[in-house]
Amino acid sequence: MNLFNKLLTALRGAVTETGEAIVDSQGIRILEQEIRDAKEHVNRAKDSLTEVIAEQMAVQRKVNSLYASIGEHEHYASQALEKNDEALALEIAEKIVALSNELDAQAAVLESLDNNIVIMKQSIAATERKIQGMDRELTLVKTTESVHKANEAVAARFSGSSSSLLSATESLERIKAKQQKKIDQMQAALSIQQEENGDRLQAKLQAAGIATNKASASDILERLRIKRSESLLNSLEYKQYHRD
Amino acid sequence: MNNKIKLMQLADALSNATINNGAALTPEIIEEDLQVLQVLIQDREEFPVYVTIDDSQILCVSYLWQEQEIIPEQREALLEALLSLNIPMPLSSFSKIGHQYIIFGALSTRSDTDAILHEIATLSDNTLEAIELMAEYLK
Numbered sequence: 609m610n611l612f613n614k615l616l617t618a619l620r621g622a623v624t625e626t627g628e629a630i631v632d633s634q635g636i637r638i639l640e641q642e643i644r645d646a647k648e649h650v651n652r653a654k655d656s657l658t659e660v661i662a663e664q665m666a667v668q669r670k671v672n673s674l675y676a677s678i679g680e681h682e683h684y685a686s687q688a689l690e691k692n693d694e695a696l697a698l699e700i701a702e703k704i705v706a707l708s709n710e711l712d713a714q715a716a717v718l719e720s721l722d723n724n725i726v727i728m729k730q731s732i733a734a735t736e737r738k739i740q741g742m743d744r745e746l747t748l749v750k751t752t753e754s755v756h757k758a759n760e761a762v763a764a765r766f767s768g769s770s771s772s773l774l775s776a777t778e779s780l781e782r783i784k785a786k787q788q789k790k791i792d793q794m795q796a797a798l799s800i801q802q803e804e805n806g807d808r809l810q811a812k813l814q815a816a817g818i819a820t821n822k823a824s825a826s827d828i829l830e831r832l833r834i835k836r837s838e839s840l841l842n843s844l845e846y847k848q849y850h851r852d
Numbered sequence: 853m854n855n856k857i858k859l860m861q862l863a864d865a866l867s868n869a870t871i872n873n874g875a876a877l878t879p880e881i882i883e884e885d886l887q888v889l890q891v892l893i894q895d896r897e898e899f900p901v902y903v904t905i906d907d908s909q910i911l912c913v914s915y916l917w918q919e920q921e922i923i924p925e926q927r928e929a930l931l932e933a934l935l936s937l938n939i940p941m942p943l944s945s946f947s948k949i950g951h952q953y954i955i956f957g958a959l960s961t962r963s964d965t966d967a968i969l970h971e972i973a974t975l976s977d978n979t980l981e982a983i984e985l986m987a988e989y990l991k
Contacts, residue, residue, distance in 0.1 A: 740908055745949075747904055748913065751888050752949050755902075755915065776917035777990050779898035780983045786895055 636749060643742050650735050657728045664721040671718055674711040678704055855905045858961075859889055862903065865965040866891060871973035891972060899979050901972050910959040912971050914979040919951035921990050930989035937985070943971060944978040955979055 681704045688697035774782070817827070863879040866889075870876055875894040882890045889903040902913045922930055934946040934953075943957045955978060957971045983990075 737908075740906060744904070744906060744908075744911065747886050747888070748911075748954075749949055750886055751902060751904075751913075752915070752952050752954075754882070754886075756952075774898065775921045775991065776983045777921070777987050780980060780987075783896055783898060783980065790895075 636746070639742070639746060643739060643746065646735065646739050646742075650732055650739065653728065653732050653735075657725065657732065660721060660725055660728065664718065664725060667714055667718045667721060671711065671714050674707055674714060678707045678711065681707065855907070856887055858905050859887055859903070862905070862965070862968065863889055866969070866972075869965070869969055871969060872977070877972075893972075893976050896976060896980070899976065901975055903968075903972075905961065907961070910961060910963060910968065911956060912959070912968075912975050913954050913956045914975055916946075916953040916955055916979065916982060917986075917990055918953070923989055923991055926989040930986060933986060933989070934982075937982070941978050941982070943974045944982075946982070955982055 681700050685697050685700040685704065688694075688700060817831075859881060863881055866877045866879040871893070875896070877894070878892040880890050880892075882888055887904065891901045891903060893899070893901070899914055904911045904913075938945050944955050945957070947954050947956055955975065957975050959967060959971055963971075
């Protein structure tokens, strides 16, 4: 089950003669079915994994109990030896041998199960990632189809022909034209404002008698002198007022 | 967190945001079952950005041109140019769906609104720039 190959085939495949479809719609249907199958497959794999994990846990319990049992019997055997009951000790030792053999067998099964589980988990994870990727691609394909249909509908409504869809370069030109218009408008507004400011300022200067083409240098100095003495007077009055 | 909810929250966050000198965004969830967010950018409505969220990534896509817009003799040169442009162009990469060429960016699902905004703004700028750069190969 090579999902990516199937995707590529579907995508590369048959653009219709009128060039309408982005991707062969039959290809999409097949792909959707493949993805559904793959998801089903993953679900079944997960169920299997659950069973194997349950089995592994059971074997682990067996191994643990065998270990414990061996330990116990070793204890009994040494007790028997202490009591010098050779016969009993031997009997227990034989039991220990049987238990150890069983333990070896179960340990081997356990290791095999552990390995299987690792492989299954990796395989499931990898397939899930692939499925996600396919889903993503499919979403994009469907979205693209949908956007195109919508654009065609709009274009057809306004011009009666779907072939007059704006190309990328035409759309870009429209945007640049809009931007340029905005800049031109701003420039115009700016220069009008500058002119107005300039005129207003000039009028103010003239009204204050400081317009450069009217006042002379000495006029200006005279005005400054008057202003200075006024402000000195003001500060003296202020000091007096605040002392009282 | 549910991807559908994430997408709705993103739509909300974007509707109050501006990018690139104050261009307003108009997000709208189209395709109810596909869960795709269409983001219109002021003064560039011809090139919306489409956003989808799944468990592995947030994907932002913009559409460039279609196969039939390419000057046939220039197709190979265009493809070479696109591949070469992938690295220098920040955040965005080029791809193709059927005969629609696209530009896209992918983000981690842990990205915050600012990161997504930045991605959308960059993608939008790159869209215009890519078309400008490839204009000589297009009809």
